[in-house]
Amino acid sequence: MSNLGNLAEIVDEAARNATAVPQLTIDAPDLTPDDGYAIQAMAMARRLSRGERRVGMKMGLTSRAKMIQVNVEEVIWGRLTDGMRVEEGGFASMADYVHPRVEPEIAFLMGAPLSGNVSAVEAMNAVEAVAPAMEIIDSRYKDFKFTWADVVADNCSSSGFVIGNWCAPDTDIANAGMVMEIDGQARQIGSSAAILGHPVRSLVAAARMVAQWGESLEPGYIVMAGGATAAEPLAAGMSVRNNVQGLGAVSFQVEA
Ligand code: OOG
Numbered sequence: 138m139s140n141l142g143n144l145a146e147i148v149d150e151a152a153r154n155a156t157a158v159p160q161l162t163i164d165a166p167d168l169t170p171d172d173g174y175a176i177q178a179m180a181m182a183r184r185l186s187r188g189e190r191r192v193g194m195k196m197g198l199t200s201r202a203k204m205i206q207v208n209v210e211e212v213i214w215g216r217l218t219d220g221m222r223v224e225e226g227g228f229a230s231m232a233d234y235v236h237p238r239v240e241p242e243i244a245f246l247m248g249a250p251l252s253g254n255v256s257a258v259e260a261m262n263a264v265e266a267v268a269p270a271m272e273i274i275d276s277r278y279k280d281f282k283f284t285w286a287d288v289v290a291d292n293c294s295s296s297g298f299v300i301g302n303w304c305a306p307d308t309d310i311a312n313a314g315m316v317m318e319i320d321g322q323a324r325q326i327g328s329s330a331a332i333l334g335h336p337v338r339s340l341v342a343a344a345r346m347v348a349q350w351g352e353s354l355e356p357g358y359i360v361m362a363g364g365a366t367a368a369e370p371l372a373a374g375m376s377v378r379n380n381v382q383g384l385g386a387v388s389f390q391v392e393a
């Protein structure tokens with residue numbers, strides 16, 4: 138257990154200082170995904186003890202494009218804090234990251250608690266609003282390379298998120314076109330249907346997966362459904378925008 142605590146300190150310090158570290162599984166090849174979740178929980182406790190506040194969770198690797206890009210074929214989840222939020226239309230700073238990437242997502246705002254095995258209808262009934270979103274992911278591992286256990290320990294590369302305007306929960310998100318532009322040029326084009334066939338399935342999976350770790354999706358939580366396309370590397374000076382059919386656009390800029 139204390140060993141997992143040491144590993145939590147390594148990934149937490151790497152995130153805090155925006156410095157790359159070797160994959161944990163190089164020195165600890167037997168690390169399991171469950172160990173990864175235990176490490177993630179301990180690393181999150183360290184963040185919260187520094188004054189950050191929990192605001193939700195993110196699902197990861199919910200589309201084929203994402204699984205292929207990072208070579209891990211498992212749906213994963215991580216925790217979001219207020220410190221990760223980038224204001225809509227605001228700035229993200231390269232200084233806060235190691236090698237950040239951005240991906241187009243859809244976000245849910247929970248209106249009621251949700252946990253355990255639920256149907257898609259039950260999941261949507263707990264949703265207060267949906268929004269166009271982007272996630273800034275930043276693996277703390279060298280070369281953005283990791284195993285399933287590594288990435289889970291590293292809070293699933295969570296480092297930033299941007300949320301656009303909240304829309305009514307009955308807005309059709311089944312097959313919404315998504316175009317992510319950098320400096321006005323379309324760089325990733327996809328559909329919300331790439332997210333497990335329908336983003337609500339990501340929410341259903343989220344409720345089930347957090348319950349395994351004694352958690353619930355709480356009212357007011359933001360839940361990120363996962364990237365619909367592969368992620369794009371960020372660099373200072375970029376202007377990034379995700380246009381989601383029926384939901385509107387969300388944008389931010391990158392500064393040094
Ligand atoms: C892992 C996190 C994946 C998503 O939306 O699929 C993720 C990574 O790609 O580094 O956030």
Ligand code: MG
Pocket residue numbers: 195196197240242272274361363364
């Ligand atoms: Mg993501």
